[in-house]
Amino acid sequence: MDRIEGKHDPSRRGRETMIAVPNTLNELRLHMAHTTRTRIFQAIAALGLLISTVTAQANSLEAVNVSQGAENSQVVKITLSEALAAMPPYFATTNPHRIVLDFANVDNAMGRRSETVDAGVVHGYNVVHAADRTRVVVDLNGPATYSLRKDKNILLIALHGARVAPGAAQPAHFASADAGTTFNIRDVAFRRGKNGEGRIEVNLSDPGVGIDIKQKGAAIQLDFLNTTLPQALQRRLDVSEFATPAQTVETFAQGKATRMIVKPKGKWDYVAYQTGRNFILEVTSLEGVTGQAADKKKYDGEKLSLDFQNVDVRSVLKVIADFTGKNIVAADSVTGNVTIRLKDVPWDQALDVVLRAKGLDKRMNGNVIWVEQSDALTKKEEEEKRARQSSEELEPLLTRNYKLNYVRADDAMTIISGGSRSANNVDNAPTCSPSSEGLKLQNASSGANTSGGATISNQRGAVETKANNRVLSIRGAASYDLTSNTLIITDIADRHAKVEEVLKGIDLPSRQVMIEARIVLADDSFGRTLGARLGVQTGGTISGNRIGIGTGNSSSPAAINGVTTTSTPSYNVDLPANILSYSNSASSLGFTLFSAAAETLLSLELQALEQDNRGKILSNPKVITTNLKPAVILQGRQIPYQTISQSGTQTTFKDALLCLLVAPQVLNNDDIIMDVEVQKDAQGENTSAGPAINVKRVLTQVRVKNGETAVLGGIFEQTQRNDTSKVPLLGDIPVLGSLFRNNSKADEKSEMLIFLTPRILQ
Template sequence: MDLPGVANGLGKSVVDINQGNLRSVAVATAGDRTRLVLNLRQPSNYRVELQGKALVVVLDNASAPALATSGDATHFAKPQNDNPLPVRDIDFRRGPDGTGRVVVSLASTQVGVDIRQQGQSLVVEFLRSSLPDTLRRRLDVADFGTPVQSIASFQTGDRVRLVVEPKGAWEHSAYQNDNQFVLEVKPLKADPNKLVQGPGYSGEKLSLNFQNIEVRALLQVIADFTNFNVVTSDTVTGSVTLRLKDVPWDQALDIIMQSKGLGVRKNGNVLWIAPKDELAAKEQLDLEARKKLAELEPLRTQSFQLNYTKADEVAKGLSGQSTSGGSSSGSGGNSNASSSSNSSSGAGNQTQRMLSPRGSVIFETRTNQLFVTDIPSKLEEIQALIAKIDIPVRQVLIEARIVEADDKFGRTLGVKLGGADLRGNAGGIPGYSVAGGNYVQIGSNYANLGRQLSGTAGAVNITDGSTQLVNLPAATLNGQSAASLALSLFSPTANRLLNLELSALEADGKGKIISSPRVITADQGKAIIEQGEEIPYQVASSSGATSIQFKKASLKLEVTPQITPEGSVIMDLDVAKDSRGTDTIGGPAINTKHAKTQVLVENGGTVVIGGIFTQEERTDVNKVPLLGDIPVLGHLFRNTSKVTNKTELLIFITPKIVTERGAAR
């Protein structure tokens, strides 16, 4: 309310009321008029009456307080279902940059969703929905390192209500993918010069309507409204005309600053307002003064005891040297602030110094201590740096499981067929008569025929191989000989023989080899664990002398883990499973199974980094031409071998971040 021709005789610009809906009254004078601004807790209807010399303002009763604290609901999706649909699952996950994600699995895309901010909480309501008893709970998710501290879910009428409790400065967004609704709460980094933390402008809204009001008076009005202490430079002059309605006060101040080329610096609850050039000049003078002070300020020496970090590495970092540089003498070393080491342009190992040009550092490796001489402000910076880097390195336990399975099956069939005619040994005529008084004798080879026709007693031994017409026995499998069955057909005088030997072998084998190496190592530290044997073999030199050399056949796990900020583990893996093979003239052969890769696995999760499956099927047939192809009887003139081998290799990796409690155990 503007009162023309009235001055402020109260002696103050703000009158605190704090009764009912009225919080305070701000009094501002501009020219020949005075403006009264009534700061209400919430919107209200009013009427103004003039009773004599008194101006009476009557405020109607405000609405219920609960309505004021509840923000307007955002209708994310309208309900399209007639009957209540169940909520299937409620989960929480950590996203990139510390984002908290509340993931709700719905039964259908027809479920309506309302979102509103109630105080510091986010309330999500799923319309015409039901919540199973197993999901009516409160999740404490503060350990995930996101703004979300807890999630509560419960049933209210025909709605499922989800109350998300964030902390600090944050902003939220929501989206839905098929039946999955996701609410994201992202942290906001605080800006020390921002008047009100949060996304965009979020200060309390006000309305301003002034014509040709002095900038200094307008700033005083905003200061009274916000309860900030304002320091205005003497160079702030001029007037401004503006009309703002329901605008956040921080946005209104920003508009005034931009229109007049002013800048603002915030220090606690004090705002310093001056022209931008003046602020820049003042800051430049402060920097130059601090620089001169650093050149004249007395030096101090402070010792730092390091627990987990090597003192020499920290000293080289403070003095701008690489970890491979620096000097040491005995158990300690010195890194000073000489101008040559600080301005050398040819040294590739020079990095940015943290010490001042006058500072120096000495390290003692025996006690792992640092002795830093520098100005007090630099000592405080170094102390803060050491507090951040001198911390225990987290450790990771890597468990590997190498599973080798094989399934072997083999079957082989064979036959031996032989015959002998021994009538020549008894004075008879061997062989069989043909036309013209000729005879035909059958034998396995010339030697066998000659002995049968010689008529010499004992010339033919029916047990040796010379009597065999077909010699195709079953082959051995896995070093085992085949079983055999022999039949012999002979004449009554036992001077003509026909021998038959059948052999068969079937082998079936299954095996499994499980190797489980495990190793623990520090974050980003390489670890190697190896077990096996070194096989010796002889090698001849050019001079003829022999020497002994060795080949490794071992199980080896080499890993370099890296713990991510969100708690997962990135691993550079090199897994090898070697075994001794067959012996050759040049030395033993090595059967190698090797996998090298990089994987990302969540803490405690298991991943299969590799698998090799081989299947070998082999069928061999050895036969007598033509005779071996005769149906049924052809089996007497051939042998058959069938082998099926299956092998499978799987490598499982499970990383586990070792906590302090787990390390103590």
């Protein structure tokens, strides 16, 4: 084998280089093979070292076991290959009942993804691995309370599914406490929320404070475990003046914990959540509210529970998106971590809590929720608004005619221009009066302005009352023609589409209502009276002694057969029977004793009357009208009477009417709100100034279901009298005293009832 050696050249400067050159081709091949094997072995060794290093650093899920615990409980044991640095984020759902845990940077080394166990409250579990996260879903057979505890590489979930006796307090473990650690309560404050709820805010020294919540009777009891409470915060707050359901908040030390008792009133519910070190309890009212509270935001999403400790806010948003099935898109500016605890909170409220904790806001468009910083989102909307306005200023104007079928064109123009349509014209409203002005129809003389209408443009007029509600653009204009009931709109194409949408919602047939009233007048009276007359007369022309008897009435004394006198009868005792209602006179019975020798006539007259009267008057007016349009129907008479003045004798009239005046409003649930006036007049007694009018009237507003009858009101009147007139001393004599006294007894009852029945005409 030839060898070629290199020799040193004295003429070259620098380091000496010796090159060994193989003498044969075989040696060259052997040298190259050896070098290649060496490099491959080195690469494999480096790759193995890298894999072993990565494997040593990664954590993996090794087992999930379900076992029976104490007191009818189940324990889910999750075992990992390495110890957990912190409690994994988790949340719970109620429909279906589940507990979901997310393990970051954990692989699934179990070899299976799901298992059904049906052990007590636990139905089974599922394990899903995606990217660098493993999710464990524990399916439950029903509602259960739970608590979590970690011990190195083991995570334990204790579940209690036993039913609680009615009325017993069931504690909710809002947050588990870290064993062996003592925390502090820094502050307790109460505020009234924007929607009228009571907000109790507790500032904690650490986010890991364990909290138990339970309803105890009519109060809410909170226990902050392993905490100390400063003496200044041990107090009872009276918060009743804040106009929230919460009335008192009492905080005091209870052993190694801090206890808080919140006492609300009425029907209420509560929700608890925690962001960082701030724990918040909101107490909301469940009773019906009116006015501004009716328009305030309410959360109605499915409830869930969340517990995240220093987790990326994007991960929290992803959990909510997975729970709701909605698409949540976050802007690049959405960054940072969040610590939050929520217990049985509607998901839409949970989303708002997360966004508020990081200064974010959202906009919903269909099934997509866009999340961004609040100020950036507001700025972007303002820029879009300015861009739309600039575009509207350059678009060409189009004029279109809209023929309306049901709504008046002038009313439609009022709405399109930002005003509100009023159903009643106060100046022309009908009244319970037979005069022409009282019965004139609303807008009956509107012919003076039925063509053309009033053009509404940039000018501020009586119609344009709310510029912010205008459907038209700044350049838009509206007019109308009542003859053809046509609305004329000039505006850009985009605003014409909005006008069509508004007209589609208001150009609907008005519903008609028939209102039937029944006015019942009933009276019942009973009276009894007894009187006597006793007198002596002289100068009669009659022979012999006689005894006579006769009958008569109170206006004509009893006549005695065969007895005539030349003088007017005179009674020494004149106590006749009183005239009762509905009677002209009382019956009388007279006795006469005459002595011819003494020319004396002794007269005795007894009068008695008993009355029993019953009466009933039923009035049944009916009227049909359109929704929100007042209507009146009346019947009666005008009673004439004469008055004397300097110009002579004049005839004047007084009205005695039966009238029904009603203005109905039909609601979406077919309930009817009515402004009602019912009047029932009758002629009373005559006086020197003319006849009196007995007036019965009711004016009210009532809400009635379709076809049902409501009693608007009634008047019951009862008069009882027991009168006695007598001669002193003589009238008190037993038996004979009846000749010297008058007794009168009366009992009168009258009642009026008014019924109202509305029926919607289909």
